[in-house]
Amino acid sequence: MAIFRSQDWRLRALLAPGALAVVVLTTGCAPLLAPPYAADYETLDRLEATRPGPVALVKAQPTEPEEKVNTVRLRSARLLSPSGSFAQYLQDALMRDLSEISVYDPKAPTRIAARILVNEIDLGVINGTGRMDVEVTVTRDGTQRLRKTYRAETAFDSSYASIVAVPAGQAAYPRLVRALLRQVYADPQFVAAIGR
Numbered sequence: 424m425a426i427f428r429s430q431d432w433r434l435r436a437l438l439a440p441g442a443l444a445v446v447v448l449t450t451g452c453a454p455l456l457a458p459p460y461a462a463d464y465e466t467l468d469r470l471e472a473t474r475p476g477p478v479a480l481v482k483a484q485p486t487e488p489e490e491k492v493n494t495v496r497l498r499s500a501r502l503l504s505p506s507g508s509f510a511q512y513l514q515d516a517l518m519r520d521l522s523e524i525s526v527y528d529p530k531a532p533t534r535i536a537a538r539i540l541v542n543e544i545d546l547g548v549i550n551g552t553g554r555m556d557v558e559v560t561v562t563r564d565g566t567q568r569l570r571k572t573y574r575a576e577t578a579f580d581s582s583y584a585s586i587v588a589v590p591a592g593q594a595a596y597p598r599l600v601r602a603l604l605r606q607v608y609a610d611p612q613f614v615a616a617i618g619r
Contacts, residue, residue, distance in 0.1 A: 454501045455589070457509075457596040460516040463605050467524055470608045476619040477528035478521055481536035481560075483514035492542040497592045498585050502544065509542050513557065516600050520608075526617075533568075533617055536560040540572065544595060546588040551581035553592075553599040559607055561616035569616035575603035 485492065486508045493509050495502040504512040514537065521527035541556035554576050561569040579595045581588045607613050 454503045455497065455593050456503055456505045457495075457512060458594060459505070460512065460519065460597045460600055462516075462520050462523060463601050464523075466605045466608050467520055470614070471524040471526075473614045474619060475524075475526050475614065475617045476533055477526050477531035478533045478535055478561075478617050479529050479531040480514055480517055480521075480527070481534050483510040483517075483537040483539070485539065486510050492539040495542060495544050495596070497544060497589045498546060500585075500589050502593060502596060510537070510539055513537055513539060513600060513603075516604060520604060533561065533563045535617070536562075541574075544592045544599070546585075546592045547581045548583050549581060551579045551588065551592055551595060553577040553579075553595050555599050555603045557603055557607075559613065561613070563616075569612055571610070571612060573603060573606045573610070575599060575606055577602050 487493065488508065490508075493504070495509070506512045506515050517535065517537065518527055536559070538558045538560075539555065540558055541554055543555075544553045545551060554574070556572055556574045558572045559569065560567065577595055577599045579591050579598075581591050
């Protein structure tokens with residue numbers, strides 16, 4: 424009896440990885456959610472040290488689900504924003520960062536608007552890449568102080584096998600957004616535009 428149970432355990436151990444692969448591959452068409460954004464605190468500390476003034480956010484664009492930038496393909500799977508659109512994901516990240524350094528104020532006269540122009544994750548075969556281009560506009564009391572396009576790129580280990588590549592692409596998305604915001608916050612022109 425004990426021998427039979429031991430062989431049964433070995434059989435399950437051999438079949439488990441294959442069963443997991445079948446489950447992942449058969450649900451490959453199911454949408455996946457982008458993981459939560461996590462701030463780059465070192466960059467935020469540097470931005471806070473510049474003593475920025477209070478800022479508000481204009482609704483990030485484009486918000487329409489059919490817009491190309493709001494659809495990220497990971498081979499046969501779709502990556503979706505937990506915020507409803509990737510523009511809202513970006514806006515939520517901005518709001519979280521600016522709140523973290525206590526400068527976010529919805530009534531502030533300095534307003535930041537963001538428009539996503541490019542939003543892509545390419546899983547590749549061995550190496551994956553991501554690219555995001557965002558136009559940022561800063562106005563104060565209706566006067567434009569900055570209008571500039573920022574680009575961020577990221578790279579990550581990928582694979583020909585979707586079972587490896589798709590989760591790697593999914594995990595790379597918040598890192599791409601963090602890289603983009605790092606570019607924005609480190610730009611002296613942006614710092615000057617939101618300064619007191």
